[in-house]
Amino acid sequence: MAPSTLLTTLLKPTVTPNLWSQTAWTVLRVTLGIMMIHNGLDKFADIESFAHVYVEVIGLPFPIVFSYLAALTETIGAPLLAIGFLTRPAAFGLFGTMCVAIYHHVLVAGLNLTYLELSAIYAACFLAFAVNGAGLFSTDALITNLLDANALSTQVKRLMRLEQAYQAPGVEQKQTGVAKP
Numbered sequence: 001m002a003p004s005t006l007l008t009t010l011l012k013p014t015v016t017p018n019l020w021s022q023t024a025w026t027v028l029r030v031t032l033g034i035m036m037i038h039n040g041l042d043k044f045a046d047i048e049s050f051a052h053v054y055v056e057v058i059g060l061p062f063p064i065v066f067s068y069l070a071a072l073t074e075t076i077g078a079p080l081l082a083i084g085f086l087t088r089p090a091a092f093g094l095f096g097t098m099c100v101a102i103y104h105h106v107l108v109a110g111l112n113l114t115y116l117e118l119s120a121i122y123a124a125c126f127l128a129f130a131v132n133g134a135g136l137f138s139t140d141a142l143i144t145n146l147l148d149a150n151a152l153s154t155q156v157k158r159l160m161r162l163e164q165a166y167q168a169p170g171v172e173q174k175q176t177g178v179a180k181p
Contacts, residue, residue, distance in 0.1 A: 008147045011140040025135040032125050033082025040074025058104050070097050084138025091129035098123035
């Protein structure tokens with residue numbers, strides 16, 4: 001598989017291409033991205049406290065490292081999601097942080113919906129973007145369109161060269177009655 005084909009497959013959205021659904025998909029993506037940025041910034045504001053209160057409680061080793069990883073995922077992945085660039089990997093990383101948050105809430109408070117609600121909604125939305133992509137109003141879609149156009153023009157040129165290579169000499173001469181110089 002060619003690198004551009006792999007990149008096109010990764011970036012191409014799989015959602016319905018009508019104006020209203022794409023507009024709603026874009027509003028959801030931008031809203032989620034903007035709302036999630038502050039979570040990462042809050043973690044960076046007091047990383048040791050976050051590591052102690054959240055990461056150590058669930059038993060992960062190297063709590064400071066995992067705290068920085070979560071903060072980086074949220075501060076880098078959320079803006080990427082908002083602008084629709086590398087949406088699937090960003091959404092998958094954010095989905096992972098929300099799964100850890102859900103695990104933390106279940107471990108600390110049981111199946112209390114008050115604590116699980118926001119993390120579960122975020123996780124479900126991020127999973128939807130990880131599966132479906134950013135939609136048609138995104139940076140990913142622009143890149144995909146450029147790659148598809150370049151791939152198509154390259155493919156057309158190859159076909160034209162192949163057709164010229166397989167044309168037998170004198171075929172045009174017999175069809176038109178005029179010999180080429």
